[in-house]
Amino acid sequence: MDYLVFLLFFLAAVVTVITAIKLSTYADALSEKTKLGGMLVGTILLAGATSLPEVTTSVSAVILDTPDIAIGNVLGSNMFNLLILASFDLYYRKRQILKDAAKEHFYTASLGLLLAATALLALTVKIDIEILNIGLDTFSILLIYIIGMYTITRISKNEPRVIPVPEVEDNTKLNTSAITLRRAIVGFAVSAVVIMIVGTVLTFTGDRIAVITGLGASFVGSFLIAATTSLPEAVSVLIAIQLRNYNLAIGSLLGSNLFNMIILAGTDVIYRQGPILSFVSPAHQITAGAVSILSVIVLFSLIRKRYGSPFTYAIPSILLILVYFISSYLIFVN
Template sequence: MPGPDALPVYGLAAVFAAAALVVWFAGTRLAMAGDELSERYGLAKEFVGLLFLATVTELPEIVTTVTAAQVGNAQLVLGNMFGGITMQTAILAVADIFAVRYALTSWPRKPNHALLAVLLIALLSVLLCVTFLGDLDLGPGIGLGAILLAAGFPLVIYLLRAFDRKTTWAPVDLPDEQERRKTLRAHLRAPDAASNRVLLLRSAVYSLLIVAAGAALAISADLLAERTQLGASFVGVTLLAAATSLPELSTTLAAARIGAYTMAISNIFGSNLIMLALLLPADIAYRGGPILDHATTGAQLSIATGILVTAIYVAGLLIRRTPRVLGAGLDSWLVLAVYFSSIAALYRIG
């Protein structure tokens, strides 16, 4: 039986598209099942988005990152990861345009999201410095930078939990997300009558589908990069990052449609945080030394734009009443402008 190497370009494109559709379908279903379970167990929406939704929607990134690292394509790994950070942040802008009343950043009643974004900016800044200075090889082929960035994930979770218990901020003249959520949820989604066991079984099946489709995405994107003139870095930032961001897009839009705006924001920022933690398994799977030593100018540009779009939303979260322009907050339009400008710049240098 011929392998994927024997497929023509249009065949690889068809595999890529089919795998992306599976990721979209399974990611949406998995998020809805997880949201139903969180409702039944009374879990906090902020941490459901940060931990549960962000984790399950990052399954394609986990698979594509490790798979591409194992075949030795460091540029595709870094392009997918770092380009995905800006793309996933731009998903919040899409949700703001199509599914939110008022500016999206006007809804959170706690400063937790602003703190999460600031900590994410700090880790991205460390990452950018490592790509310029070079990673320290601790052997065998594992860099100190990847270890530190992976350790940043539990540290951020700990700081957020501690801050959540001690925060002294109080909301003043903000829209009521809880009332909005009850109204939208009643109109858009009926309660799931399935038992907890059935919901867990569905979640397992959807997870397996995401893993299989994610592997197909990585392999087809790697082969497409070899056969086109775009370069692995550009393919990683655009095709692969777009396809593996489909679960984040579907879950964020679904959360925004039912009024779970804090969950939508924490889902995206949490996904970006997990993306940085994935550097360690990618470094372990890659056998050509510390993987961050292979960061290109395009990867560094993606990190810088990731910092910029996150900082824009920090400003929106602090200002709260961000002006709306053409149905979305001004901060969301700025994020989209940065994202599309970065794509144009990556194509130019890639």
């Protein structure tokens, strides 16, 4: 009975949203009660936890011998994460959430662009060479990630901490001061586990929906499943913005994009037929190219000096949203 698949998919999505709210709240409490700032908590802890659905999805797809869904999920999630950032930036354009973003986000976005460009090159050239049972291409992605994260960590330690200007009390701002450090750690861990379990349910029901609707594996992985596994990021970012912890919100999305590239390398370890990027549809070149273009737009938004009115401020986000939907259409027709 097909309608039960859609119902289970919907219920899993609802549980994902509720859990992501808890996850983001505990992450904000951790950023307040530890020496880690919102940027580091968002880029490492929250990004890793909200990317757990992508882990279970891609691993399950490889086990089911559908590498197109595995790769499409990773690259599509990165596309969708940048869409989330642009959408919230556009909606909250009067707050100009990117205006006072920590400098470290520029380095994170730059690393994301480099990884996306490397993936695009690998998908285009398709080098059939393996190192330690993984493709040379994904091995290069893994190496770039390790060197990049090490560099960002070193730079972050040397950057002066920016103390935000106190804002007028906002009644809509959620209060996390009553959450103890121990409760925040336990709550964060439990929420992360729930996110991972529900992500698995989203994967299998999403795969079944793909069969029912007759959509191609590349499009399903890059759009439908990628969007659903990115629900935790969307909700977490919304809560972080409501908490006025903008660095946590930005770091969560940009860090999640970096973490997703590690998932891509991990799928290659599991895939036994050869370098996984050599066995997927050329349509993924569009996704990787789109992520690269979107990353350039985000970089511009982070480094620009003049912001002007809310409308002129929002122009890059509007452009990013347009590029996203044009890319999605191109993926669908291919």
